Amino acid sequence: MSQFSDPFSSAYGGPPSDFLEYIADDGPNQLYSPIPSGSQDTSLPSSEPRAAPDCLPRICPDRIRSFIVYSPEMGHEFVQWWLQTDFGKKKQISWDAKRAAQCWKNFDQVALEKDGKPGVMCQQCRKVLDHPGWAHSGTSSMNKHYNGINCRKAVSAAGKKPNIKLALEHAAQNATVRRFDERVWQQKLAKLLTVSHLPFLFLEHTEFRDLISYARLAPSMPEIPSAKVMRRQLRDLVRENQKSILQKLPSGAKLSLALGCWTSPFRQALMAITGYFLDKDWEYHEILLGFEHLHGSHSGANLSEVLLQLLQEHQITDRVLAVTTDNASNNVTLMASVHEAAESLQSSNDVVIIRISLGR
Numbered sequence: 001m002s003q004f005s006d007p008f009s010s011a012y013g014g015p016p017s018d019f020l021e022y023i024a025d026d027g028p029n030q031l032y033s034p035i036p037s038g039s040q041d042t043s044l045p046s047s048e049p050r051a052a053p054d055c056l057p058r059i060c061p062d063r064i065r066s067f068i069v070y071s072p073e074m075g076h077e078f079v080q081w082w083l084q085t086d087f088g089k090k091k092q093i094s095w096d097a098k099r100a101a102q103c104w105k106n107f108d109q110v111a112l113e114k115d116g117k118p119g120v121m122c123q124q125c126r127k128v129l130d131h132p133g134w135a136h137s138g139t140s141s142m143n144k145h146y147n148g149i150n151c152r153k154a155v156s157a158a159g160k161k162p163n164i165k166l167a168l169e170h171a172a173q174n175a176t177v178r179r180f181d182e183r184v185w186q187q188k189l190a191k192l193l194t195v196s197h198l199p200f201l202f203l204e205h206t207e208f209r210d211l212i213s214y215a216r217l218a219p220s221m222p223e224i225p226s227a228k229v230m231r232r233q234l235r236d237l238v239r240e241n242q243k244s245i246l247q248k249l250p251s252g253a254k255l256s257l258a259l260g261c262w263t264s265p266f267r268q269a270l271m272a273i274t275g276y277f278l279d280k281d282w283e284y285h286e287i288l289l290g291f292e293h294l295h296g297s298h299s300g301a302n303l304s305e306v307l308l309q310l311l312q313e314h315q316i317t318d319r320v321l322a323v324t325t326d327n328a329s330n331n332v333t334l335m336a337s338v339h340e341a342a343e344s345l346q347s348s349n350d351v352v353i354i355r356i357s358l359g360r
Contacts, residue, residue: 061126070109085116093133125154254321269294
């Protein structure tokens with residue numbers, strides 16, 4: 001029995017994915033704040049900035065200031081560190097935004113390790129300029145610098161000065177090897193559960209353990225995608241699986257649908273549309289065709305519009321045998337609207353859709 005939900009089964013129920021946001025270590029989420037005694041200064045000290053993780057690449061262009069270099073591979077770790085710096089708390093920058101200007105090929109995004117001040121570092125002379133996203137100055141200063149005489153003079157004076165990538169490679173070769181510590185590993189697991197609001201059983205989930213085992217096969221640390229990228233990849237994966245399952249629907253055969261509407265604890269109206277059919281070998285298949293967010297009134301006409309659009313996307317408008325719903329009055333109007341629309345779209349065929357109502 002092959003079901004679409006098998007590869008994506010969940011062993012626990014919890015909040016939606018967007019709810020799993022990172023919570024900073026400092027600020028209002030601290031467990032306690034020290035209370036000064038009568039002899040101490042009663043002014044509240046500023047929280048210590050979080051030290052940059054050792055996994056983030058560093059570079060010292062003038063051997064005085066240390067900068068953390070942003071890279072797509074370590075983008076998540078970089079942003080989480082930067083948001084807790086002095087500059088990161090004041091304003092946000094889209095570090096992972098697409099840079100269309102050609103000058104970005106000659107610069108790397110950096111942040112001062114001391115306070116997180118954002119900047120861009122020239123790959124040719126390693127001069128650090130203000131980040132356009134912070135100063136709202138555009139890329140004119142970057143073009144002016146890279147094409148200016150001072151940048152070329154700096155390179156000529158130093159002979160062949162290594163660029164940032166070579167410097168990072170050299171630093172990586174001479175970096176101290178980090179050793180695995182079981183106690184630190186346990187602490188990081190505990191922190192993952194607490195800041196992400198995950199249940200303790202998450203650590204026993206087969207998929208989580210398989211993920212850790214698979215990551216060990218990579219020759220270097222695998223890239224962790226951003227939330228936007230992961231959301232897009234999951235959507236594409238779902239569509240691929242839906243298409244694969246619907247291809248098993250025999251030619252000329254029909255499938256049955258089941259509709260369910262409810263309101264989530266976050267006051268979001270949702271409708272799930274599930275399909276059922278038997279393939280040519282009489283094997284049962286189940287597929288989640290859509291999990292739609294409803295807007296506006298929940299009238300039968302509006303619900304039918306959502307359902308009809310979904311059937312058109314999957315190209316199965318004329319292949320529905322029966323629809324199972326509850327006894328809500330709007331479902332009667334829904335079925336009438338769907339039947340009428342299906343007949344207009346498939347005028348050459350007789351469309352018959354049976355409604356099966358479930359008593360409450």
